[in-house]
Amino acid sequence: MRTTKLPTIELSLVTLRSIQKKDFKDFFEFGKDKETTEFLTWGPFKTLKDAKTMLKYIYFKRQQRNEPIGYAIVSKETSKMIGTIEYHTFNHKGNSCEIGYVLHKDYWKKGIMTEALQKVTQIGFEVLDLDKLVIKHLRENIGSKKVILKNGYKLVAIYEKQHFHTKTGQYHDVFVYEHWKK
Template identity: 35%
Template sequence: MSDLYIKLAQHPVINSERLILRPMTLDDTNALFELTSDLETAKYVSNIHRSLNDAADYIVTKFLNAPLGQFAIEEKLTGKMIGSVSYNRIDSLMKTAEIGYMLNRHYWNKGYMTETLKTMLEYGFEKFEFNSLMAVFDKNNIASRKVILKSGLKYLFEDPYSRKDFIDPQKNVTDVFYRLTKDEYFHPE
């Protein structure tokens, strides 16, 4: 087992100023359904969930099946689960990962996602010792681009025809890739 996974297991809960990043549970089914059944929230990041059972199934397959590096985003003030964030596609040999996230649209424009992403970068480089962290988003997702830029990731490239749209399978998506290396994080220009 990789040292990276041991470090991830040692930090199942991460705190930031206004948020708690904690393991997702089946108790989060209603809150996740609120996110993933809303077209505005889910259109760039997830298939639309049409039932609580769809949301529960997603929690089990995405968060409970392999929980290391997978977090629910909970607002400290209210205790409400308002989103999710995770280290995806972890390569323990190269110590790289992709950070994926989604946030309930009722919590947009409050700086929560930027706070979350900066916290994931901080823990990723300082505690988990990743060499490189990447974020990928649909080119049309302007809000995600703003979050990524505020968080300090650097543009890499665009990948036209990288996948089909989550909502409209007839539509092709251009994904945009941003990355930050440990050298860039510890020695910013």
């Protein structure tokens, strides 16, 4: 990986820019919503402090490991952060990582995440010089599945009953996709 500095990207409805500490209020706003965070391993947030703590100990800790913090998805209309998309769980020997994302439910079905994932995939290969990107989702998360497939990721595994989701109290199937540098 050559750099951890992410370029700012202008998309049709949003801007992708590095997450900043001041984003904690916006992060809380969408992170407190039960439906928005339904399939995530975190949330919903109960307090502003929850959002601040997650930014500090999850996103900004990545700098210590020489990894990019992640992108804030910022609405051009409101200038608020309405989601995140980030690189995580780096495998430095395999020159790969996972991509994770969340978008406030008020912005679903507008093509925002499909366009954001397209750019983040491109940046992962061209700027971060990674060889492989991985995305996972729970079987029930059909919206995420559609975004992943539209961006050319290939299903490589289905792990049945692999993830215990504390929100549902049940085990869920995990779908794993990969995209390789051309």
